[in-house]
Amino acid sequence: MDWLSFIEFSLIGIFSGGLLSLVALGFVLIYKGTRAINFAMGEFMMLGAYLIYTAHSWLGLPLWLAVAFGLAGICLTALLVERLVLRPLAGQPVVSVLMVTIGLGAFLHGAVDAIWGGRNLEMPQMLPRKPLLWGDLLIPGPIFWSFWVALAVIAALSLYFRFSRTGIAMRAAASDPITAYALGIDVRRTQQLTWVFAGCVGAVAGTIVASISSLSPALSATALGVLAVVILGGLDSILGVIIAGLVVGWLESIAVGFFGGKARDLVPYLVVLAILMVRPYGLLGTRDIERL
Amino acid sequence: MRIGDFKASYAHDESLLTTPVQRSWMLGFALLVILFPWLGANYLTYLACLTGIHVIAAMGLNIVTGYAGQISLGHAAFMGVGCYTVAFLAKMGVPFYLCLPAGGLASALIGVLVGIPSLRIKGLYLAVATLAAQFILMFVFREWDGFTGGVRGVNLPPAELAGWVMDTDPEIYYVIMACAFVMLLGARNLFRTYIGRSFIAIRDKDISAEVLGIDLFRSKLLAFALGSFYAGVAGGLMGYFYRAITPEHFTLTLSIFYLAAIIVGGLGTVLGTILGAAFMALVPEVLRGIVSLITVWAPDAMALLSPMREMVFGALIICFLIFEPHGLVEMWRRVRRFFHLWPFKT
Numbered sequence: 088m089d090w091l092s093f094i095e096f097s098l099i100g101i102f103s104g105g106l107l108s109l110v111a112l113g114f115v116l117i118y119k120g121t122r123a124i125n126f127a128m129g130e131f132m133m134l135g136a137y138l139i140y141t142a143h144s145w146l147g148l149p150l151w152l153a154v155a156f157g158l159a160g161i162c163l164t165a166l167l168v169e170r171l172v173l174r175p176l177a178g179q180p181v182v183s184v185l186m187v188t189i190g191l192g193a194f195l196h197g198a199v200d201a202i203w204g205g206r207n208l209e210m211p212q213m214l215p216r217k218p219l220l221w222g223d224l225l226i227p228g229p230i231f232w233s234f235w236v237a238l239a240v241i242a243a244l245s246l247y248f249r250f251s252r253t254g255i256a257m258r259a260a261a262s263d264p265i266t267a268y269a270l271g272i273d274v275r276r277t278q279q280l281t282w283v284f285a286g287c288v289g290a291v292a293g294t295i296v297a298s299i300s301s302l303s304p305a306l307s308a309t310a311l312g313v314l315a316v317v318i319l320g321g322l323d324s325i326l327g328v329i330i331a332g333l334v335v336g337w338l339e340s341i342a343v344g345f346f347g348g349k350a351r352d353l354v355p356y357l358v359v360l361a362i363l364m365v366r367p368y369g370l371l372g373t374r375d376i377e378r379l
Numbered sequence: 380m381r382i383g384d385f386k387a388s389y390a391h392d393e394s395l396l397t398t399p400v401q402r403s404w405m406l407g408f409a410l411l412v413i414l415f416p417w418l419g420a421n422y423l424t425y426l427a428c429l430t431g432i433h434v435i436a437a438m439g440l441n442i443v444t445g446y447a448g449q450i451s452l453g454h455a456a457f458m459g460v461g462c463y464t465v466a467f468l469a470k471m472g473v474p475f476y477l478c479l480p481a482g483g484l485a486s487a488l489i490g491v492l493v494g495i496p497s498l499r500i501k502g503l504y505l506a507v508a509t510l511a512a513q514f515i516l517m518f519v520f521r522e523w524d525g526f527t528g529g530v531r532g533v534n535l536p537p538a539e540l541a542g543w544v545m546d547t548d549p550e551i552y553y554v555i556m557a558c559a560f561v562m563l564l565g566a567r568n569l570f571r572t573y574i575g576r577s578f579i580a581i582r583d584k585d586i587s588a589e590v591l592g593i594d595l596f597r598s599k600l601l602a603f604a605l606g607s608f609y610a611g612v613a614g615g616l617m618g619y620f621y622r623a624i625t626p627e628h629f630t631l632t633l634s635i636f637y638l639a640a641i642i643v644g645g646l647g648t649v650l651g652t653i654l655g656a657a658f659m660a661l662v663p664e665v666l667r668g669i670v671s672l673i674t675v676w677a678p679d680a681m682a683l684l685s686p687m688r689e690m691v692f693g694a695l696i697i698c699f700l701i702f703e704p705h706g707l708v709e710m711w712r713r714v715r716r717f718f719h720l721w722p723f724k725t
Contacts, residue, residue, distance in 0.1 A: 124503050175701045181502040182450050183700050186642055189635055190696030197689030311514075311631075314507055322503075353518045356511035360496070363508045367500045 095224050096344035097337055102226065104336020105234035106295055110309070111316040111328035112241055113288040118322045119261040120281030121173065123184045127192035128289055129310030134195055135161045135290020136210065136297040136306065137203055143211045150211060157294070158287050165286035169279050192307070200304050210298040229299045240291055241329060244284065248325075257281065261323075315355035318362050321372020331370060395567060412556055416549035424548045430660045431555040432616050437640045437656040438566050438649070439609025444638065445646035446570065447602035448582030449497050453509040454610055454637050456516035457493075459629035461486040461611025462618040463526060466533045475538035475619060479558065482615035483608040489516070490607025497599050501585070513631055520626035532625030535618045545619075555616050562609060567649045569605070578602050579647070639692065643699045645706030654707040662695065663688050 110128065117125045125131075139157035142148045148156060172191055176184055214232040218225055248254040260267040260277040268274055289310075296309055316335045320327030335358060342350035368374045386392045396402045416424045440454045461482035468478045493512040497505050520527045527533065537546035538554060545551050569575040577598045580588035589595050618624050636659060644655015666688055673680045703709060 124507070172697055172701070179700075179704070181506075182444060182638075182642075182646070183704060185450065185503060185506055186638055187697055187700045190639070190693040190700070192693070193635075193689050194693030194697065197686040197691075197693060200686035200689065201683055311510070314510065318504075318507055349518075349522070353515065356514040356518075359507060359511040360515070363496050363500055363504060363511075367504055 096340045100337035100340025101333050102230045102234040104333035105237035107313055107316045107336050108329045108332025109237040109292045110313040111332055113285045114317045115325055115328050116281055116285040121278050126188040129307030130192045130195035131286050131289035132293025133306045136293040136302055137199055139294050140302055161286040161290040162283045165282040169282040205304055208302040210302050213298045233295045312355040315358040318359050319369055321369030324371035327369055327371030416552055424552055428552050428555050428620055430657050431559045432613050433656040433660050434653050435559050435562050436610050436613035437637050438652045439606040440637045441641045441652045443602050443606035445641050447578035450506040451509045452506050452634050453513035455629040455633035456513045457486045457490055457607040457610035458614030459520055460489045461614035462624055465615035465618050466535050469535050479612050479615045483611035486611025487604040487608040490603040491600050494600050494603030535622050538619045551620055639696050643706055645708030648708045651706050651708035
């Protein structure tokens with residue numbers, strides 16, 4: 088591989104890493120807020136994309152209204168899921184919470200399959216298709232623009248957590264629920280909001296993924312590869328997963344450039360194992376100290 | 380009704396089946412298992428074989444996750460390792476009664492490797508690590524053409540014992556049931572020994588277990604080795620049962636199926652493993668029956684079968700976790716308690 092294609096693969100990798108960071112943010116929000124890894128993240132992504140597709144193609148709404156419809160649908164789903172499935176399991180062992188999100192994923196996957204069928208659907212055009220030419224470098228348009236959308240969503244959320252009252256309350260509840268209770272923060276409400284935000288982030292990411300490739304129930308599988316980003320960045324660090332998203336995106340792209348498309352199935356999981364062996368809490372995650 | 384349950388000797392106290400009622404139930408069950416291929420149709424025998432394999436594999440996962448508390452999302456991949464080892468050896472002419480333990484041992488070796496991260500990490504992190512192992516092993520199954528036959532898979536010769544070729548379901552049925560019996564008995568007894576009890580101690584609180592003098596390093600790896608051994612044997616039996624194996628037999632879906640089976644059945648119980656594996660294996664069949672009834676009114680209902688199966692699977696996991704976290708075995712215990720004093724006090 089010569090220098091030119093190396094640079095090209097690197098740029099494509101870093102730009103597609105933005106999307107990885109966005110999905111990883113969905114995982115991190117829920118882990119920070121409720122100490123659970125949401126294995127149904129992929130299904131949330133898929134459901135959001137399907138809702139937007141339905142609003143646009145079946146109901147004939149304009150695109151911005153379709154996106155609003157999709158996000159509203161995801162908010163409702165997230166609220167229902169938090170109330171009916173996750174809250175009864177608060178304080179249960181890890182394996183129960185893990186399994187319930189997996190069960191939820193299977194349920195949503197089956198429901199989407201039953202309603203929309205298993206075939207590939209064409210998403211409405213959202214990101215400009217036109218590839219960018221920088222000298223001899225060619226960057227596919229959707230990947231370039233998806234990076235900026237992802238960055239905008241992440242920046243908006245970060246500002247929200249930094250400056251809004253509710254955002255600060257959510258951070259307080261995440262870092263120490265009991266003290267937050269004592270200070271009069273409604274921790275249940277913040278946990279609900281966590282799920283809503285994570286669902287919306289997932290829906291946006293899912294829509295982008297679907298409009299880059301196509302929309303089918305197989306979309307949900309993309310989320311599991313993102314676990315590499317989450318683990319590398321640290322399960323509870325937003326800044327960590329942004330950096331890790333770019334790193335893993337770059338690594339995947341370079342590996343694909345060197346070893347062909349099959350590497351994409353392998354690289355994320357090798358990264359996971361390596362990180363877990365060497366530095367389980369990730370780049371910027373907090374180190375768990377166990378007290379007796 | 381049961382009146383008085385007196386243990387007059389140590390032998391009695393240590394026996395697995397303590398009352399005559401239990402022994403007669405067990406005898407009845409054993410007869411049913413032995414006579415089953417003659418009673419039922421071919422399809423039922425086929426289902427019983429599959430259930431037997433699932434029971435063995437789920438027992439392995441229950442040792443790792445239910446008893447030792449180490450979450451594993453890579454159980455199906457361990458089955459794959461066992462299965463491909465068995466396929467490799469069987470093609471070289473090794474008899475099946477040597478192949479199966481060899482498959483189990485190969486799987487145990489990989490299990491120990493995958494279990495190594497469990498020394499540093501636990502809970503969700505370990506789940507993610509085993510998930511990664513599942514995907515990496517799947518990649519190996521797909522790509523290592525020489526050993527696994529790649530995506531096209533491998534074919535196994537039928538199991539053979541002293542000239543008797545077992546190439547039909549009822550014949551392999553007895554092999555599966557014999558293995559299941561031996562391995563379940565082994566598991567039941569394991570948790571009366573030092574090793575098994577140290578697993579339980581680690582699950583309940585690993586630091587206290589270490590303070591009590593349990594070697595965490597050895598015990599955790601041993602749990603992974605034992606669990607994967609069960610998975611390997613189950614995978615080998617699956618190979619002899621299907622006789623044509625592709626990597627698609629050992630996907631993450633199957634790993635999740637076994638986790639669901641032990642949660643539905645009851646974590647950390649042998650009976651629960653059997654109940655859960657049988658229940659989860661039979662639910663899709665019941666569902667198929669219901670859907671084929673519905674087709675009388677709605678001819679295209681069959682297309683909904685696979686999404687519905689997935690939805691029911693997810694809903695079962697969620698409902699059991701919320702409403703009956705101790706699983707089917709707890710329901711069974713409640714029924715038993717009710718009948719202990721039945722006509723007099725309910």
